Amino acid sequence: MKYVFLGSLICLLCLSLVAWVIRPAALQEGKTALVWVCDDNPVRREQVDLFNQLNPDLHLLLDPNNADMQKVIVQSIAGVGPDLFSSYDGIQLSAYVNSGIAWDVTEKLAQSGIDVENDLWRAADPTFIYEGRVYGFPANVAVNAIWFNKDIFDDNKIPYPEGELTWEQLIDLAGKLTIFEKDGRIRHFGLLFDFAWVQQFIKLWGADIYTRDGARCTLDSPEAIAAVQFMHDLIYKYKVAPSPVQESAMATQGGWGTGVITWFGGSRGAMAMGGRWWLCLLRKYEKLRLGAFAVPHGPARKYLSYGKSVLVNKFSPRRDQAFRFLTYMFDKPYNDLVNHQADALAPVKKYCYTQEYLHDPEYPQEDFNAVWRDVMNYGEPEWVSPYVSGSVVYRILTIQLDQVKADQKSAEEAMKAAARLINEEILKNLEQNPSLRESYRKLPGKEKR
């Protein structure tokens, strides 16, 4: 037995030696280490490297393992949180602000000469502006357009779409490009889109999830119902987009929730609705020849725009140094890098109006960059209601949309049920939260229930 223990000890010593040899390099003296929790990918690492290069006294580290919102909040409250963290939507921002960990940088940004109102695209506003106060800076912004696969168009001898299309024209085109093999397997669908992006269609149809003051859910409006009905029709009436079963057949793993980008990259769709940031992945499909055009607009020329922001931890002892990351994101090198990486669009408007953005010398075949920038001018972000938790709304909406997508419930029934349940949640919150009730009471009467 003693040899077993001795062997184990030697083994552990060897492993410790290996760990010691491969340990990360120690921080150079005089440098301050900062931690940013964010999703990890090569694009992000390049952004971090550039920051470190431009700020020799700082050393920013990426921590992808603690990026969950719950972890960020709990760790920050406990005093061991990151210096910087990302906010992906209004739901997250409201949680960060309401838990008291997001640092209000309204005045500091203004003092740095940053005009949040005029210098930036509005797309990421819900991810860093809350009740008129600024809590961070957008890392990138996005809006969706229609990607198309040139090879599939060529194979079917269909000319590339040009200019603005109507939905009728797009459906007709998608119908011609939805092709099955002889054995019934799908070769490619005409149009791929993610059903969870319901807000996008709702915006196109001129509706919103809430009234402007956020006091009432309006998913039961005729426009919102028509938008969801249209999404359903793309699958079941026009049959140009995959049903859940067909999606599952295209997925490698099967099951609920798999990636539209991967299917498009794998030529399973002739067209797909997505953002410029898809390029980060699509560039890896070397033979893919791409084009893009604007999504046909519905009754309203409004597109859902979205983005991601970086926030500073209010409790960080290094928050002043962390703030420098926000000003870095305002400067040209970062914005040019984002545009070059195709990590959606740069947050500062003027850097999307350059020749480098339109025609990146490294990617000469990408002649479609103007599409996203032009659509961005019609972009409108989705704001969250202060009266109901975004996570609750998401849960309720998902249950209803799952049923519409599976053709088990009509769009009208589902949206009415969703609106009713969300409005019930709002009432429940008002009942339980006196400060919320007070703010609700002060609302001008028009949009209240």
Added chain:
Amino acid sequence: MRIRKGNRDTREFFTALGFLMPNFLGFAVFGAGPVLFSLVVSFSNWNLQHTVPFRWTVLDNYIMMMKDKAFWMYFFNTVYFMLGMPVAIAGSLLLAILLSQKLRGVIVYRTLFYLPCITSGVALMILWKALYNPDFGPINTIMNWALAKLGINHLLILLGGKAVSAPQWLLSTKNLLAMSVEEIKMTLGQWGLGARDALIFMGIWVAIGGNNMILYIAALSNVPQELYEAAEIDGAGKWAIFKNVTWPQLAPTTFFIVVMSFIGGLQGGFEQARVMTGGGPAGTTTTLTYYIYVKAFEEFQIGYASAMSWILFMIIFAVTLVNWKFGARELNY
């Protein structure tokens, strides 16, 4: 030198305490402490969002829970998933009997059947997701082949019925009890095989060759051989021997397995929901534990989630008590 008894007792007491303290402190800080804390919190509206002012709500969370349709729906889902329990237990017993025979390479068989228990749960779930793929999964491929080759659909149509197709498994809200999606009521249109049943089948597969099988094998090896010999001398057949000798001798083990299965079943479903279905489609695979997680860590309603945890504990406790009261009565060994 003689040590006085009192001093020795004191010294032994402190020595024992010294050995026990690390474990006890760990239990107090990381076990009992949080459990008691959650009980206290369940009487408050504690929310991680600081705009919700903290206040003691006494029984509000518990009353709200009684009115929360989602809570009952997900409790029903939890119970539904336990329907596979008797099959899993019976399967374990059958397998244990087979693996207790004097077979060549029986150790290899036992190891193979126990493999699901020592394999990563996530890996198994991904495997099952592929098996359940409606179009290309092996299960549906076989089912579709059988429907076509055996002329089942043809027969159904001849009999005036409708042709059937292979189920959509994880994508479908249908279920064998024809339960509605958002309410606890039966709807004929919901009858069929869907995500709930898919998870039950997977659970049975995992459970049959799992710990229950090992427990039964151990129990079978402990049945006194002379009982079998006596029964054989009395002319008992195989079924009579099983019924009158094996089964009564296995009663304590079966009782233990049933109690543990109830506890496990009521606490179960989290991994499957997290990895395979996200609780969908339409919430049909959301169980109480997953709902507690969502409420606590996605919606930040810690007070409400704590109250749900305590109700779940009380349900488990009550079920275990019932099991003890009625199950233990049947134990003669």
